[in-house]
Amino acid sequence: MSALTNEAFLEQVIRSQRKAIRFYLIFAGGLVLLGVIVLVAAFLSPLWFITGTPIIADVFKGLFGVGGAFVTSLSAFQIKEVLNRMEKIQAFETIKTQMSGLKASPRGKNAETQKRLEELMWKIVEKAALS
Amino acid sequence: MDTPEEQIETLARNIEHRELLARRRAWLLSLVPLVFAGLLLAYTVWQVAGAKLELAQTEAQLSNTSSQLDTVESNLTSLQSQLPTAQAALTQVGEQLTQSQSALETAQQELDLSQSALATAQVDLDSARAFIRKACPINVEAIKEFMNQETPAVEMLRFLLVMQEDNIRWNPGGFSPEEGFDSPDFALYALQNFGFLTDYGRGSRPWNILRPASSLMDGDIVYYDSGYTMFYYNLPVSYGSSDTRECVIGMTPLGIQAQLIDFAESPDYLKAPYNP
Numbered sequence: 042m043s044a045l046t047n048e049a050f051l052e053q054v055i056r057s058q059r060k061a062i063r064f065y066l067i068f069a070g071g072l073v074l075l076g077v078i079v080l081v082a083a084f085l086s087p088l089w090f091i092t093g094t095p096i097i098a099d100v101f102k103g104l105f106g107v108g109g110a111f112v113t114s115l116s117a118f119q120i121k122e123v124l125n126r127m128e129k130i131q132a133f134e135t136i137k138t139q140m141s142g143l144k145a146s147p148r149g150k151n152a153e154t155q156k157r158l159e160e161l162m163w164k165i166v167e168k169a170a171l172s
Numbered sequence: 173m174d175t176p177e178e179q180i181e182t183l184a185r186n187i188e189h190r191e192l193l194a195r196r197r198a199w200l201l202s203l204v205p206l207v208f209a210g211l212l213l214a215y216t217v218w219q220v221a222g223a224k225l226e227l228a229q230t231e232a233q234l235s236n237t238s239s240q241l242d243t244v245e246s247n248l249t250s251l252q253s254q255l256p257t258a259q260a261a262l263t264q265v266g267e268q269l270t271q272s273q274s275a276l277e278t279a280q281q282e283l284d285l286s287q288s289a290l291a292t293a294q295v296d297l298d299s300a301r302a303f304i305r306k307a308c309p310i311n312v313e314a315i316k317e318f319m320n321q322e323t324p325a326v327e328m329l330r331f332l333l334v335m336q337e338d339n340i341r342w343n344p345g346g347f348s349p350e351e352g353f354d355s356p357d358f359a360l361y362a363l364q365n366f367g368f369l370t371d372y373g374r375g376s377r378p379w380n381i382l383r384p385a386s387s388l389m390d391g392d393i394v395y396y397d398s399g400y401t402m403f404y405y406n407l408p409v410s411y412g413s414s415d416t417r418e419c420v421i422g423m424t425p426l427g428i429q430a431q432l433i434d435f436a437e438s439p440d441y442l443k444a445p446y447n448p
Contacts, residue, residue, distance in 0.1 A: 050180045054187060061191050068198060075206075104216050108209050115202050122198065166183070 047159060048144075051137045054166065058126045058133070065126070069119035076113030079105055136162045296425065303426055306435035308419035314410045324366065324446030325391025329405060331362060332421045336428035347374035356401040358423035359393060368445040377401075378442055385443040393442035394420050400436055403444075 083105030136158065143155045310333070312319075319326060335349070343352025353361060356377050363369045363378075372381065378393055378401050385392055388404045395401040402422030409415040418433040433439065 050184065053184050057184075057187055057191055061195070064195055065198065068202070072202065100220065101217075104213060108213050111209055112206060115205060118201065119198065122194075166187075 047162060048137060048140060051133050051140075051162070055130055055133050055137070058130045062123050062126045062130075065119040065122045069116035069123070072116040072119065073113050076109045076111075076116070079109030079112055081109075083109060132165055136165065300426055303424060303429060303431065303435065306432045308407075308417060308421075308430040308432050310407065310419070310421075310430050311410065314413070315407050316411060318408060323391075324368075325389070325405070325444070328362060328366065328391050328403060328444075328446075329421070331365065332403060332428060335362075336421075340423070340428055342423060342425045342427060345374075353423050355399060355423045356395070358428075359401040359403070362403070363445065366446070379440070382442040382445070385441040388418075388441055389444075389447045391444045391447055393444055394433060394439050395442060396436040396440075397438040398436050400424065402431070404433065404441075 083102050139158055140155070140162075143158065319330065338349065340349050340358075341352040342354065344354040346352040346354075347357055347361065356379075357374055359378050360369065360372050360376055360381075364372060369381065379395055382393060388394070388406075390405050392404045393401060394404045400420075400422060402420030405419050405421065406416045407419055409417055419430050420433050420435070421428065421430045424431070
């Protein structure tokens with residue numbers, strides 16, 4: 042496997058990870074937005090005051106407030122995925138930089154180092170990208 | 173055997189596929205709690221809607237009850253305003269009832285008195301019946317010859333018949349023809365009227381004054397346990413007949429009556445002062 046191929050592959054993996062980050066960010070944003078909508082509905086909706094009984098209004102406020110907070114908290118899982126992918130991207134970027142540096146140096150001198158980097162990259166790919 | 177480019181391509185596809193699966197998993201893992209939360213909220217909204225409905229029904233019932241309570245209160249107020257009138261009427265009825273009870277008691281007393289008088293009259297009637305049953309009718313024609321005798325006993329009989337015609341009345345407290353007599357006092361009065369006895373007043377009993385007799389003669393005294401004190405005469409039944417009837421004449425509750433000698437129980441005899 043050539044260095045050029047590895048570099049292209051790393052680019053592809055990094056793009057894939059960025060795409061996943063976008064998805065998770067949008068997903069997390071959607072969840073936060075949904076939770077905020079529920080929270081706003083809980084505290085501002087005029088529906089609860091139809092009967093004019095403060096007890097029912099308070100019950101609705103409490104329930105919908107808890108519901109909104111719960112929905113919003115679900116976005117934490119997506120944020121975790123985002124952070125995970127950013128770490129992977131960072132690792133792939135580091136490997137990519139190292140491989141670019143090796144490509145500029147003489148082949149015979151750094152053949153062993155390049156081979157070690159490729160093995161390391163494949164380990165990372167196996168562990169991070171395919172796990 | 174694939175070329176390295178093909179292997180890279182396959183690997184990239186695998187990675188893409190796994191990313192796709194990871195996204196789907198993220199969708200599912202987020203969607204499940206969302207769906208549950210939505211269901212719970214919907215259930216809560218449904219429950220609250222039911223509670224609202226019950227609340228509205230309860231409020232309607234409360235309003236209805238309140239309305240009924242107002243009506244009852246109004247009725248109660250009306251009844252309370254009528255209460256003094258009713259109390260006055262009740263007091264009036266009570267007074268009338270008291271008056272009626274008083275009148276009833278008076279009527280009851282009068283009834284008791286009437287019943288007592290009726291009982292007394294019944295006793296008197298029974299007594300009168302007894303007297304009538306044991307009466308000794310004196311036929312003037314039948315005793316004409318007997319009356320022609322000039323003896324003190326016959327004189328006494330004439331006197332008794334005159335007193336009978338004068339309707340001398342029975343009166344236990346009296347001692348004169350105007351007042352009346354009881355039976356022993358009348359016998360004493362008759363004897364004193366002819367001068368055979370003197371100075372005996374009311375309550376002096378003949379059996380304490382006269383001597384007893386073993387046999388009877390006309391004009392003798394017969395007295396009974398019941399207190400009757402009568403003059404004895406053995407009178408002919410009819411004119412010219414030899415049949416006689418033993419009669420006694422004296423004061424009774426019915427006035428001066430002639431009775432058969434056995435009209436009362438336990439007779440005892442007293443000798444008249446004018447008989448030997």
